[in-house]
Amino acid sequence: MKTKRLIFFVALNILFQFKINCFAQQVSTLDSFNITCQRSFQKNLTSGRDIIVLNRAYFEKTAFVSIDDILKYQGSIEVQQRGPAGSQADIIIRGGTFQQILILLDGVKLNDPLTGHFSGYVPIPASEIERIEIVKGPSAAMYGAEAVGGVINIISKTFFNLKKEKSKTILLGATIGEYNLLHTNASLLLTNKQLNASISATSNNTDGQLLRTKNRGYYHNNLISGSIHYALKKNWSLLFRSSYDDRDFAAQNFYTTFKSDTATEQVSTWWNQLRFKKVNKKNTEQFDVVAKKTTDHYLYNSLSIANENHSNAYQFNYIHQHQKNDRFNYLIGVSFDRKEIVSNDRGNHSNNNIAGFSSCVYNYKKLNITPGLRFLYDENLGFDYLPQLNIAYPLKHITFRGGVGKSIRGADFTERYNNYNKPLVKSGSIGNPDLVAEKSWSYELGFDSHFSNFQFNGTAFYRKQNQLIDFVNTNSNEILHNQNLVANSIYAFAKNIKWINTKGLEFEVKYNVELSSKTKLSLLSNLQFLHSTSSDSIPSYYILSHAKFLSQQTLILDMKHFNFSVTSLYKERTAQSAPGINAATSPAYWLVNAKASYNYNLVNVFVSLNNIGDIQYSDLLGSKMPSRWLMSGINIHF
Numbered sequence: 227m228k229t230k231r232l233i234f235f236v237a238l239n240i241l242f243q244f245k246i247n248c249f250a251q252q253v254s255t256l257d258s259f260n261i262t263c264q265r266s267f268q269k270n271l272t273s274g275r276d277i278i279v280l281n282r283a284y285f286e287k288t289a290f291v292s293i294d295d296i297l298k299y300q301g302s303i304e305v306q307q308r309g310p311a312g313s314q315a316d317i318i319i320r321g322g323t324f325q326q327i328l329i330l331l332d333g334v335k336l337n338d339p340l341t342g343h344f345s346g347y348v349p350i351p352a353s354e355i356e357r358i359e360i361v362k363g364p365s366a367a368m369y370g371a372e373a374v375g376g377v378i379n380i381i382s383k384t385f386f387n388l389k390k391e392k393s394k395t396i397l398l399g400a401t402i403g404e405y406n407l408l409h410t411n412a413s414l415l416l417t418n419k420q421l422n423a424s425i426s427a428t429s430n431n432t433d434g435q436l437l438r439t440k441n442r443g444y445y446h447n448n449l450i451s452g453s454i455h456y457a458l459k460k461n462w463s464l465l466f467r468s469s470y471d472d473r474d475f476a477a478q479n480f481y482t483t484f485k486s487d488t489a490t491e492q493v494s495t496w497w498n499q500l501r502f503k504k505v506n507k508k509n510t511e512q513f514d515v516v517a518k519k520t521t522d523h524y525l526y527n528s529l530s531i532a533n534e535n536h537s538n539a540y541q542f543n544y545i546h547q548h549q550k551n552d553r554f555n556y557l558i559g560v561s562f563d564r565k566e567i568v569s570n571d572r573g574n575h576s577n578n579n580i581a582g583f584s585s586c587v588y589n590y591k592k593l594n595i596t597p598g599l600r601f602l603y604d605e606n607l608g609f610d611y612l613p614q615l616n617i618a619y620p621l622k623h624i625t626f627r628g629g630v631g632k633s634i635r636g637a638d639f640t641e642r643y644n645n646y647n648k649p650l651v652k653s654g655s656i657g658n659p660d661l662v663a664e665k666s667w668s669y670e671l672g673f674d675s676h677f678s679n680f681q682f683n684g685t686a687f688y689r690k691q692n693q694l695i696d697f698v699n700t701n702s703n704e705i706l707h708n709q710n711l712v713a714n715s716i717y718a719f720a721k722n723i724k725w726i727n728t729k730g731l732e733f734e735v736k737y738n739v740e741l742s743s744k745t746k747l748s749l750l751s752n753l754q755f756l757h758s759t760s761s762d763s764i765p766s767y768y769i770l771s772h773a774k775f776l777s778q779q780t781l782i783l784d785m786k787h788f789n790f791s792v793t794s795l796y797k798e799r800t801a802q803s804a805p806g807i808n809a810a811t812s813p814a815y816w817l818v819n820a821k822a823s824y825n826y827n828l829v830n831v832f833v834s835l836n837n838i839g840d841i842q843y844s845d846l847l848g849s850k851m852p853s854r855w856l857m858s859g860i861n862i863h864f
Contacts, residue, residue: 232568257675266666272587272594274616274627276672276732278360283376285358287782288791288821291401291409291430293348293355297378299778299793301752302362302732306845307772310852311409313445313475314491315346316768316845318638319375320687321360321728321756323696324766326374326635328365332385332467334499334516339565339577340537341485341640344520348380349469349497350451351428353397353413356386362732363687364631364668367541367598367614370561370581374633374666375691384424384453385465385501389417401859405442407432409859422455434511437478438807441488443852445475465501470494479848481806482654487848492523508549513861533571537639540564556586566637572643572657577636579604585614594618606636607663624675631668637661637695641720651710655697655718658820660706666691673731681736688729693722696766698820726769731755750780771799771811771846787825796817802847809850815843833858 277301285296292312298305304318316324325342330336331350338344346429358380365373394416401409413426427450434443451469458464477491496519504511520534545559563579585598600612614631637658644657672685700719702711732754739747752777758769775798783790794817801813818839823832833856840854 229453243294266295267601272589272618272620274594274596274602274618274629276683278362279513280360282356285352287784287823288780288790288793288819290352293352293358293380294346296352296358299634299780299795301734301750301778302730302776303360304773304776304797307851308480308846308849309443309445309475309477310434310855311432311445312447313345313473314343314477314480316343317346317378317827318772319378320362320689320730320732321758321769321772322375322691323694325638325641325695326372326633328369328373328377330369330377330379331497332382332465332499332501333379334514334543335369335541335563336518338495338520338537339519339539340520340522340535340567340641341638342372344495344522346470347473347493347495349449349471349495350380350382350453350467351411351413351426351449353399353411353428354382354384354424354426354451354453354656356381356383359804362685363629363670363806364614364633364666366612366633367600367631368585368601370563370583370600370612371604371633371663372580373636374635374668374691377560381767382453382467383415383424384455384467388422388455388457388463390419391672392418396864397861399859401857403432403857405433405435406853407855407857420457423453425452426450434476435855437476437850438809439478441476441478441490441851443476443478445473447471447473447475460504461506462502462504465499465503466498467499469497471497479807479809479850480846483528483807483809483848484653485496485806487807488527490525492521494521495519503591510545510547512543512545514541514543526731531570533569535567535569535571537568538564539564545712546767553589556584558584567639569639569643569647571645571647572639573647575639575643577605579607592619592621594620602634604636604663607634610634610663612663623677624673626671626673628671630671633666633668635695636663636664637720641695644709644720645710648710651717652712653715653717656705656711656720658705658707658720661695661720662693664691664694664696664722679738681734683734684719685732687732689727691726691728693724694726694769695720696723696768697721698723698762698764698766718767721766723766723769726758726760728756728758730757745784746784748780748784750778750783752776752778770800770802773799780848789821789823789825791821792818793820804847807848809844809848811844811847815841817841817843828863830861830863832861 243833290296293521294305294315297303306316308314319327331347360378362376365377394642397413399411409430411428415424430447437443449471453467456464457797472494474492477489479487498517502513518539520537526532526558526749542562547557549555560582570576581602588595596616598614603609612632616629618627642657642659644655645651666689668689670687697718698721699716702708702715704766737749777796779794781792796816798814803810821834836855
């Protein structure tokens with residue numbers, strides 16, 4: 227399907243929906259609640275940012291198994307999955323690379339020091355998520371390195387709010403499907419006047435579909451999480467979470483396109499987060515202490531020696547917010563990060579980062595101005611400063627917004643030292659310890675409008691990146707540290723690319739239709755156009771893989787006892803091929819999923835069909851994604 231034909235189809239669909247809306251009841255306008263990941267007392271409409279908020283009621287009705295399934299169909303977010311059910315996925319916002327976004331859990335950074343491939347491993351089950359906030363565009367002034375394309379903040383039920391009524395909620399669920407699929411989940415939430423406590427567990431398992439060899443794309447992913455929110459004296463609260471996440475999965479051709487690659491991988495993460503928080507009428511104070519331990523066991527094939535990687539990440543954050551009046555508030559904070567790795571493949575390394583940051587929100591008549599600034603020192607990056615400015619001007623039915631910001635990102639341990647500690651490396655990707663930090667400036671202009679049942683927003687953005695870090699096919703004779711490489715051979719080498727410029731357009735349309743007092747129809751449609759140019763004649767790997775055109779749609783029919791949803795994704799990108807393993811990424815594909823559920827009292831029964839068209843596709847070259855897959859399940863609330 228050609229892009230022009232697709233745009234014509236979407237336009238006709240929008241016009242048809244608009245005709246329906248003319249006869250429907252009015253619904254609420256754009257969301258106007260506080261955005262948690264803005265780290266300020268600020269409403270969505272006045273933030274000057276392009277923001278998506280996914281409430282639990284929304285994503286529960288769509289066909290998903292993991293958090294990357296939820297994000298995959300959201301506006302202008304490209305999720306490049308290597309395997310199903312959270313085995314592994316690279317999340318991209320506004321082009322760039324998967325390393326250029328931050329994933330947060332209750333406002334605290336999840337990104338793994340070993341590699342950005344693990345950043346999407348969220349250590350809580352979907353049943354514990356209250357909502358997901360997505361802020362597109364640079365956010366480094368508030369959150370530091372890696373927040374180049376945007377921020378995704380996953381907010382848990384326990385940390386979100388202290389529910390003071392006395393209650394006990396139990397959720398049990400099970401899903402079965404083809405290929406011996408069995409997913410189970412259980413959770414318990416206790417609340418009273420002073421304490422909220424929860425414990426939950428999930429287990430996702432399947433033999434998987436056949437891959438390139440006789441191996442199957444299996445996964446055995448298990449997670450247990452416990453958390454408390456306890457009210458102390460004098461408006462203070464104590465919040466704590468501890469969770470253990472273990473993922474064992476087939477990783478064939480996740481990182482290479484070689485025929486000998488029949489890899490398996492096991493990644494285990496232990497997450498501990500402690501927060502003290504004080505809230506009164508004018509001020510908020512918050513202390514966070516976080517410890518994350520990750521163990522990665524990667525076996526390329528049965529004849530190889532496994533890579534054993536052990537990494538630790540420690541964080542300390544302090545934030546103070548003050549609400550001066552209705553027109554002005556400010557925020558100041560400090561953060562400290564330490565990253566460590568012990569590896570038979572990458573060696574033993576550590577890195578420290580310390581930063582101070584501030585922002586304020588000022589309202590002058592209708593003009594809302596949000597400046598921010600971060601000063602940081604990193605052992606690898608040195609000293610730097612990251613300014614940012616966002617402006618919003620709301621009118622009756624439309625809000626105009628704009629922003630500019632600087633971002634920075636240093637290489638992770640994989641980009642610096644991958645295969646660096648081995649005696650002989652015959653092929654694959656090679657780290658580069660001499661990488662310098664990549665820096666970028668981003669600019670955007672956009673608007674949000676609302677008319678009756680209709681909401682529409684559009685954004686134009688431009689990002690100028692210098693010294694961007696990516697892997698490029700390089701002759702070993704051109705690599706400085708080549709003592710363990712084969713002479714005159716080609717490797718994927720981590721390099722600084724002199725410059726890469728990305729420009730794009732994003733459009734989103736929302737409709738909410740009340741067909742009757744018990745029936746609602748919702749439609750969400752997104753379009754994104756991206757174009758990147760580079761100083762290098764040889765294209766780098768991850769920049770090459772991002773979509774040039776992306777279209778996502780979600781339709782939800784919600785009745786008294788019955789729900790039906792359809793999610794679709796259309797993507798156009800640069801075609802790639804690997805003849806050695808008979809693999810290719812097609813220049814375009816269209817993916818459609820559907821889910822139907824029946825709710826009665828405390829019981830929910832559902833059936834879902836993923837990849838209805840049974841298409842053969844890969845998001846990243848060599849990583850084969852599942853074909854059509856039928857699942858059904860039940861959830862019971864007590």
